[in-house]
Amino acid sequence: MSASNPVISASNLKKYYPVKQSGFFKKDILLKALDGASFDIEPGKTLAVVGESGCGKSTLARLVTMIEQPTSGEFDIAGINAVTSGKAQKRTLRSKVQIVFQDPYGSLNPRKKVGDILEEPLIINTSLSRSQRREKALAIMEKVGLTPEQYSRYPHMFSGGQRQRIAVARALMLNPALVIADEPVSALDVSVQAQALNLLMDLQEEMNLAYLFISHDLSVVRLISHEVMVMYLGRVVEQGEKNTIFDKPLHPYTMALLAATPHVNIKSRQKRIRLSGELPSPLNPPPGCTFHRRCAYMSDICRQVAPESRRLENRMVACHHAEKMSTAPSESKIQKGLVKNLVDKGAQDENAI
Amino acid sequence: MNQAIVIKEKNIPITENETVPPHPLKEFWKYFSENRGAVIGLYFIAGAILCAIFADIIAPHSPFNQYRSAILQPPFWMEGGNTEFILGTDDVGRDILSRLIFGARLSLFVGVIVVTLSLAAGIILGVTAGYFGGFYETVVMRLMDIMLALPSLLLAMAIVAILGPSLQNAILAIAIVVLPHYVRLTRASIIAEKNKDYVTASRVSGAGPLRMMFNVLLPNCMAPLIVQATLGFSAAILDAAALGFLGMGAQPPTPEWGAMLANSLQFIQRAWWVVTFPGVAILLTVLAFNLAGDGLRDALDPKMKR
Amino acid sequence: MTKLVEIKKLSVDFDGFKAVDDVDLTVDAGKVVGIVGESGSGKSVTQLALMGLIPYPGIIEAERLMFNGNDLLKMQDKRRRQITGKDVSMIFQEPMTSLNPCFTVEYQISEALKIHEGGTRQQRRDRVIELLSQVGIPVPEDRLKSFPHQLSGGMCQRVMIAMAIACNPSLLVADEPTTALDVTIQAQILELLVDLQKKNNMALILITHDMAVIAETVEDVVVMYAGQVVEKNSAQNIFTSPSHPYTHALLNALPERNVQARRLPTIPGIVPGKYNRPKGCLFHPRCSFVQEICKKEIPAYTRKDKMAVRCHFPLVNYPS
Numbered sequence: 002m003s004a005s006n007p008v009i010s011a012s013n014l015k016k017y018y019p020v021k022q023s024g025f026f027k028k029d030i031l032l033k034a035l036d037g038a039s040f041d042i043e044p045g046k047t048l049a050v051v052g053e054s055g056c057g058k059s060t061l062a063r064l065v066t067m068i069e070q071p072t073s074g075e076f077d078i079a080g081i082n083a084v085t086s087g088k089a090q091k092r093t094l095r096s097k098v099q100i101v102f103q104d105p106y107g108s109l110n111p112r113k114k115v116g117d118i119l120e121e122p123l124i125i126n127t128s129l130s131r132s133q134r135r136e137k138a139l140a141i142m143e144k145v146g147l148t149p150e151q152y153s154r155y156p157h158m159f160s161g162g163q164r165q166r167i168a169v170a171r172a173l174m175l176n177p178a179l180v181i182a183d184e185p186v187s188a189l190d191v192s193v194q195a196q197a198l199n200l201l202m203d204l205q206e207e208m209n210l211a212y213l214f215i216s217h218d219l220s221v222v223r224l225i226s227h228e229v230m231v232m233y234l235g236r237v238v239e240q241g242e243k244n245t246i247f248d249k250p251l252h253p254y255t256m257a258l259l260a261a262t263p264h265v266n267i268k269s270r271q272k273r274i275r276l277s278g279e280l281p282s283p284l285n286p287p288p289g290c291t292f293h294r295r296c297a298y299m300s301d302i303c304r305q306v307a308p309e310s311r312r313l314e315n316r317m318v319a320c321h322h323a324e325k326m327s328t329a330p331s332e333s334k335i336q337k338g339l340v341k342n343l344v345d346k347g348a349q350d351e352n353a354i
Numbered sequence: 355m356n357q358a359i360v361i362k363e364k365n366i367p368i369t370e371n372e373t374v375p376p377h378p379l380k381e382f383w384k385y386f387s388e389n390r391g392a393v394i395g396l397y398f399i400a401g402a403i404l405c406a407i408f409a410d411i412i413a414p415h416s417p418f419n420q421y422r423s424a425i426l427q428p429p430f431w432m433e434g435g436n437t438e439f440i441l442g443t444d445d446v447g448r449d450i451l452s453r454l455i456f457g458a459r460l461s462l463f464v465g466v467i468v469v470t471l472s473l474a475a476g477i478i479l480g481v482t483a484g485y486f487g488g489f490y491e492t493v494v495m496r497l498m499d500i501m502l503a504l505p506s507l508l509l510a511m512a513i514v515a516i517l518g519p520s521l522q523n524a525i526l527a528i529a530i531v532v533l534p535h536y537v538r539l540t541r542a543s544i545i546a547e548k549n550k551d552y553v554t555a556s557r558v559s560g561a562g563p564l565r566m567m568f569n570v571l572l573p574n575c576m577a578p579l580i581v582q583a584t585l586g587f588s589a590a591i592l593d594a595a596a597l598g599f600l601g602m603g604a605q606p607p608t609p610e611w612g613a614m615l616a617n618s619l620q621f622i623q624r625a626w627w628v629v630t631f632p633g634v635a636i637l638l639t640v641l642a643f644n645l646a647g648d649g650l651r652d653a654l655d656p657k658m659k660r
Numbered sequence: 661m662t663k664l665v666e667i668k669k670l671s672v673d674f675d676g677f678k679a680v681d682d683v684d685l686t687v688d689a690g691k692v693v694g695i696v697g698e699s700g701s702g703k704s705v706t707q708l709a710l711m712g713l714i715p716y717p718g719i720i721e722a723e724r725l726m727f728n729g730n731d732l733l734k735m736q737d738k739r740r741r742q743i744t745g746k747d748v749s750m751i752f753q754e755p756m757t758s759l760n761p762c763f764t765v766e767y768q769i770s771e772a773l774k775i776h777e778g779g780t781r782q783q784r785r786d787r788v789i790e791l792l793s794q795v796g797i798p799v800p801e802d803r804l805k806s807f808p809h810q811l812s813g814g815m816c817q818r819v820m821i822a823m824a825i826a827c828n829p830s831l832l833v834a835d836e837p838t839t840a841l842d843v844t845i846q847a848q849i850l851e852l853l854v855d856l857q858k859k860n861n862m863a864l865i866l867i868t869h870d871m872a873v874i875a876e877t878v879e880d881v882v883v884m885y886a887g888q889v890v891e892k893n894s895a896q897n898i899f900t901s902p903s904h905p906y907t908h909a910l911l912n913a914l915p916e917r918n919v920q921a922r923r924l925p926t927i928p929g930i931v932p933g934k935y936n937r938p939k940g941c942l943f944h945p946r947c948s949f950v951q952e953i954c955k956k957e958i959p960a961y962t963r964k965d966k967m968a969v970r971c972h973f974p975l976v977n978y979p980s
Contacts, residue, residue: 053842191871195927198924263875279845
């Protein structure tokens with residue numbers, strides 16, 4: 002698609018977990034945590050993965066960091082296949098992908114000093130001497146806004162925002178090409194959140210990093226991402242350029258998600274689309290389109306056939322009725338329709354859980 | 355414009371550096387010293403350790419020397435006693451105080467060896483079981499369950515009976531008997547820690563299993579283990595005394611507290627001091643370790659903190 | 661309009677650390693008030709002080725602590741519990757942990773009914789079913805015997821709300837009720853809370869760190885910082901023309917207001933903690949309008965019409 006080579010290019014990644022059923026003769030059932038995700042991320046770009054709990058965001062992170070093997074599908078990191086490559090090659094690939102976690106309190110080893118935390122990846126992956134490692138750690142610390150005195154402090158002496166800086170610094174120690182940010186700012190206060198987001202964006206510019214940015218907060222995603230991938234129950238429902246998706250979503254779930262996000266600005270507020278019903282259990286997803294029980298545009302085909310992802314108006318969308326959305330006259334009309342339809346659908350849905 | 359903001363932000367001193375929360379050791383001592391019993395226990399243990407180290411200097415007599423002229427002499431404050439034998443003498447005329455002081459050496463030695471052996475083996479088994487899981491874990495843990503199902507003293511006696519009665523074998527037996535406690539504790543804390551994000555972060559950095567187990571995970575599981583080890587000290591001393599009492603531990607004339615008790619049982623009516631003082635020594639030492647262990651738990655276990 | 665809650669100069673002291681410092685708060689009957697603040701701003705502790713739930717070693721001091729015409733400061737503990745237990749309810753952030761996992765939904769709701777309302781078993785059961793349908797749980801008869809772990813987070817929060825409104829409280833305190841929930845579920849719960857508030861004519865205090873949730877839900881907003889109320893105003897005014905520099909900076913830092921920018925305006929530094937409380941105005945080390953006086957004197961909490969602000973130099977019509 003583009004001239005520069007993608008840092009990561011994944012095609013049809015799937016991860017199923019067998020889940021034991023209670024009862025002696027029952028067979029294990031498969032939990033489809035991630036059911037087909039394909040994407041490319043170019044250097045210096047951010048792909049945001051958006052969705053509610055159980056949508057497969059974190060599973061995706063575990064696959065891409067090579068903590069777990071995908072059930073099927075492939076992905077390349079810097080042009081090398083990361084699924085089938087050998088042990089030694091995987092090791093080098095691993096240092097190219099690093100991760101920043103949500104919880105700044107759980108993600109740093111409480112028994113180690115900042116310096117040791119930062120140098121651990123170097124000890125494991127390089128043969129640098131002690132002083133070289135120290136030098137490198139200090140350089141990165143400066144980059145993320147920490148002072149050299151903090152090198153020999155323990156994590157518990159830092160506030161949440163600064164811990165997140167340490168976590169970012171650790172991720173950068175091995176000069177990665179791709180950083181996976183798993184809800185990196187959702188545990189931080191608003192004022193600190195802005196600092197952390199700025200840091201991430203500055204570092205991206207400076208080091209030409211690619212981000213896989215996992216978040217449920219659409220306002221953050223709108224700020225930081227270039228591309229957006231919306232997921233629901235392990236499936237990608239809509240995927241494309243940030244502005245394409247935010248300006249004119251074509252999947253009913255994306256629309257609902259956008260409308261459900263509260264806004265401070267009165268003019269950006271939309272009439273709430275009330276999605277009644279809860280998320281279905283991923284263990285027992287509805288047949289056909291997984292969203293159909295909460296969807297206002299549901300028709301017979303949605304109950305039976307899972308929609309394939311297809312290209313429409315510069316994006317990939319997995320909905321049988323996407324064309325209808327795109328030609329729908331005005332947004333307010335859609336929403337009225339949604340609300341009306343949802344009232345009677347809510348009841349059936351919740352029973353089904 | 356952008357650049358200017360960047361520079362401005364980096365120059366802002368981060369105020370929290372100036373006032374840092376207290377060092378962990380200081381905080382530990384603060385919590386520990388709040389518990390008066392624990393501090394007293396700690397002092398007693400320190401005293402016992404000094405006694406054990408300098409037994410040769412402190413003890414007024416040799417623990418083996420038999421003073422034929424002073425058999426079953428009472429303590430000095432009683433009629434017939436004198437200050438030469440402060441706590442009196444036993445049935446063959448040995449000075450009880452000296453034997454107790456040398457006995458401290460043995461008891462602490464037993465405690466140290468038992469705890470070291472069982473802690474080391476328990477940590478290795480527990481960490482590997484918790485980290486690898488699966489079939490290996492099942493085998494290890496069921497084995498430990500079986501050991502726990504047998505009465506501990508009975509198991510220790512059985513082991514000693516097989517190996518032959520001696521202090522070394524008693525130590526070995528006790529170490530084996532208390533092993534399951536350490537294994538279970540280590541495994542439980544490893545499993546609790548295993549899914550934390552910092553562990554995953556180390557895995558993403560490519561840390562191997564050895565590093566993961568002993569460098570990343572283990573230091574975070576030490577707090578409950580230290581507490582258990584302190585409490586295990588007293589259990590080991592008690593078990594050693596019990597084995598000694600039953601004649602399966604230290605053999606006479608070794609001045610071991612349990613053995614001293616056992617050998618003088620027949621004099622309990624005539625000369626109470628021969629039996630009482632070793633008993634009191636065991637009681638106080640075990641109590642001191644338990645108190646100190648409690649204090650440690652208060653200070654190390656975040657759940658007990660206010 | 662009757663004042664349901666009236667707090668004046670409330671301070672809560674934990675071992676020398678002022679978690680709440682000189683807080684004034686009034687809530688009128690049947691109104692919705694939002695308290696917004698970052699972690700450690702004392703927003704939850706204020707409510708706990710009102711309920712008399714401050715744990716040891718906290719010390720409460722106040723000039724006035726009134727609830728529904730009762731002076732809570734002079735009251736005996738037992739009497740106080742009766743009043744606050746029946747007329748004030750609270751729901752918390754973690755719906756999964758605020759329900760007791762050992763008991764069924766019916767048992768937990770009827771427990772509260774038994775203490776405060778009595779009635780026969782059948783009456784209570786009918787009331788539980790009624791409550792569950794009020795909070796939007798479909799086919800409540802089937803849910804009576806469910807245990808909390810069998811319900812999703814959103815469902816648990818609904819059960820919590822049912823429990824909270826069981827005794828028709830005149831005040832419901834919702835402490836971060838939606839923070840642990842997904843966006844679409846959050847919208848449902850907020851809507852439910854406001855609906856119930858209107859229907860039962862109870863006052864609602866919504867505590868959250870999320871400006872946007874506050875903006876869409878409440879009428880009056882109270883902004884807290886480091887244990888103090890820094891600003892109080894109507895939701896309309898506070899988001900268009902904030903008076904306190906902190907509110908102003910906080911709003912500016914929202915990603916939502918900077919969609920096309922590549923950089924967010926930030927508030928430098930961090931919230932002061934136990935060991936680094938500044939002198940003078942608590943916000944001065946981070947304030948971009950700081951003057952000499954701010955470093956020395958604590959600004960007074962001054963009222964003007966319906967708004968109030970704690971600042972030496974409140975912003976007037978400053979564009980946000």
